[in-house]
Amino acid sequence: MAGNINFYPSQPVSVNTSALDVIDLAERCELLTDVLIDCNNPAECAALCHHLNAHLDALKENLEKPLSPGRIEQLSVNSPSDFPESHWLADSDDLCDYCQVVTQMLLCHSLPLKTAHTLTGLLMRLVNTLVDDLKTPRFLREQTV
Numbered sequence: 001m002a003g004n005i006n007f008y009p010s011q012p013v014s015v016n017t018s019a020l021d022v023i024d025l026a027e028r029c030e031l032l033t034d035v036l037i038d039c040n041n042p043a044e045c046a047a048l049c050h051h052l053n054a055h056l057d058a059l060k061e062n063l064e065k066p067l068s069p070g071r072i073e074q075l076s077v078n079s080p081s082d083f084p085e086s087h088w089l090a091d092s093d094d095l096c097d098y099c100q101v102v103t104q105m106l107l108c109h110s111l112p113l114k115t116a117h118t119l120t121g122l123l124m125r126l127v128n129t130l131v132d133d134l135k136t137p138r139f140l141r142e143q144t145v
Contacts, residue, residue, distance in 0.1 A: 013050045013051050013053070013054040014054060015051075015054045015055055015057075015058045017058045017061075017062060020058075020062075021062065021065070021067060021068065021071055022059055022062050022063055022065070022067075022092075022134055023071065023131075023134050023135060025055055025058055025059040025062060026059055026127070026130055026131045026134050026135075027131060028055050029052055029055045029056060029059065029099070029127045029130070029131070030127050030128060030131045032048055032051055032052040032055065033052065033120075033123055033124040033127045033128075034124070035048055036048045036049070036052065036120055036123070036124070037120055037121065037124050045106070045116075046107065049103050049106050049107045050107070052099075052103050052123075053100065053103045053104065053107065056096060056099050056100045056103060057100070059096055060093070060096045060097075060100070063092055063093055063096065072139050075135070075136070075137050075138050075139050076137060076139040076140065076141045077137045077139070077140060077141065078140075078141050078143070079140075080140060082137065083137060083138075084136055084137065086136075091133075092130060092133050092134055095126060095129060095130040095133060096130060098126050099123060099126045099127055099130060102119055102122055102123040102126065103123060105119060106119055106120065106123070
């Protein structure tokens with residue numbers, strides 16, 4: 001089967017998320033996709049996809065958890081006019097779902113090499129968009145007079 005990449009599941013991967021919030025998890029996903037995009041070894045690609053899938057699962061589970069006061073401060077602006085305009089039609093929950101589906105496609109199918117590379121590029125763009133979305137300011141600082 002030359003020209004195809006097999007990303008068959010091996011061992012399940014668990015992620016210790018006790019000290020990580022959704023932005024930390026998303027940034028780890030971004031790092032994993034940055035490595036995956038340049039990976040040419042099928043076994044390494046599969047391992048990266050397994051780790052990415054575990055991080056995406058953890059991210060999905062933590063999306064509704066409250067952020068720390070320090071993280072809220074990082075995501076706060078002084079005026080409503082400081083909120084950036086949204087350019088994406090999906091929310092973080094949907095973006096995470098999209099990332100998971102593409103990752104699972106890479107893990108569960110024997111794909112032609114070109115298709116695997118295209119899906120990996122799509123996955124990287126989706127993860128980058130997810131990170132950008134999660135890092136977008138969303139809180140308004142209270143003004144003290």
